[in-house]
Amino acid sequence: xxxxxxxxxxxxxxxxxxxxxxxxxxxxxxxxxxxxxxxxxxxxxxxxxxxxxxxxxxxxxxxxxxxxxxxxxxxxxxxxxxxxxxxxxxxxxxxxxxxxxxxxxxxxxxxxxxxxxxxxxxxxxxxxxxxxxxxxxxxxxxxxxxxxxxxxxxxxxxxxxxxxxxxxxxxxxxxxxxxxxxxxxxxxxxxxxxxxxxxxxxxxxxxxxxxxxxxxxxxxxxxxxxxxxxxxxxxxxxxxxxxxxxxxxxxxxxxxxxxxxxxxxxxxxxxxxxxxxxxxxxxxxxxxxxxxxxxxxxxxxxxxxxxxxxxxxxxxxxxxxxxxxxxxxxxxxxxxxxxxxxxxxxxxxxxxxxxxxxxxxxxxxxxxxxxxxxxxxxxxxxxxxxxxxxxxxxxxxx
Numbered sequence: 001x002x003x004x005x006x007x008x009x010x011x012x013x014x015x016x017x018x019x020x021x022x023x024x025x026x027x028x029x030x031x032x033x034x035x036x037x038x039x040x041x042x043x044x045x046x047x048x049x050x051x052x053x054x055x056x057x058x059x060x061x062x063x064x065x066x067x068x069x070x071x072x073x074x075x076x077x078x079x080x081x082x083x084x085x086x087x088x089x090x091x092x093x094x095x096x097x098x099x100x101x102x103x104x105x106x107x108x109x110x111x112x113x114x115x116x117x118x119x120x121x122x123x124x125x126x127x128x129x130x131x132x133x134x135x136x137x138x139x140x141x142x143x144x145x146x147x148x149x150x151x152x153x154x155x156x157x158x159x160x161x162x163x164x165x166x167x168x169x170x171x172x173x174x175x176x177x178x179x180x181x182x183x184x185x186x187x188x189x190x191x192x193x194x195x196x197x198x199x200x201x202x203x204x205x206x207x208x209x210x211x212x213x214x215x216x217x218x219x220x221x222x223x224x225x226x227x228x229x230x231x232x233x234x235x236x237x238x239x240x241x242x243x244x245x246x247x248x249x250x251x252x253x254x255x256x257x258x259x260x261x262x263x264x265x266x267x268x269x270x271x272x273x274x275x276x277x278x279x280x281x282x283x284x285x286x287x288x289x290x291x292x293x294x295x296x297x298x299x300x301x302x303x304x305x306x307x308x309x310x311x312x313x314x315x316x317x318x319x320x321x322x323x324x325x326x327x328x329x330x331x332x333x334x335x336x337x338x339x340x341x342x343x344x345x346x347x348x349x350x351x352x353x354x355x356x357x358x359x360x361x362x363x364x365x366x367x368x369x370x371x372x373x374x375x376x377x378x379x380x381x382x383x384x385x386x387x388x389x390x391x392x393x394x395x396x397x398x
Contacts, residue, residue, distance in 0.1 A: 034350050040349075046182070075104060084102050084104075102263070112208070118262070131363035157186040185326055209237070210239050251278065253277045
């Protein structure tokens, strides 16, 4: 038997993880790979293709030059934890102890799985709104949770209060809330947050909130952290990161804010998953968190221009767009194009038209619910959007 044949034989005999067999590789990241393969304009994965602010880049250079190159303390450099706590109190009015309540992780992705693994026990259930960011399902599987879904319905992506109540029960450990929301662009309003709070209090459940798009808001939408609501400070794990607000998605510096007892469990999982995030980038992140309000106002204005630009491009090409009020994605109804499903249309777009988008089925437990949806991102330079406009004009003509 050749070496290769022997290896294949071993692979057939070894039982692999049943958990890993329950989910696929990331569809979003796969679309980026296809965009590179076909030379397409990448409007699929949500990373900016324009420079990060000069101040944060300079701070990273300075940190490396100052030899901040070794391990930071496992749960985060003190300077960054203090900056996180200060900003959370300044923007949301929630006081936290940087020594006990803040855990710095390798991006919000790791903060989420460390949180899930730190709180979940066999038999626990987690409530998830759908459409959802694709990581939440695998996170639940890897941590051993059973998921209960609550639909957000277009065009305004509201949920039904009775459906929400029915999803909770004695086994509910937590609800995952992403606001501003990926992929819908929904910003949850106070009345909706209060309805969620009611169920959390009734069933003694936690709220895990993904607030990574907190400053990317439009149309006078306001971001409200769940932890700021009465009775939720001790029930909420707030997850965030540098990635989106400061255009540094590749830095992988995120964090979880939680009551001390919960944070202690998250820190243990985090320690053995990744040890810690990059030390010089933590130092630079502390500088960024001190940016003035004018920075965040400018960020939102510039993204509003990009949103309206891509909305115009997509409408002209024949898409029906759902207008987002936060984050930097646009969901579209592709039914006018007559393709059998979202996967077929996404493949056609990237291979024949030259534009990559994300098939909507990746945001739903049942692929049929997303078969008439594509997601586009607009965190791109004008040159990128103009290139997409040129290519999509072929679609409109056809």
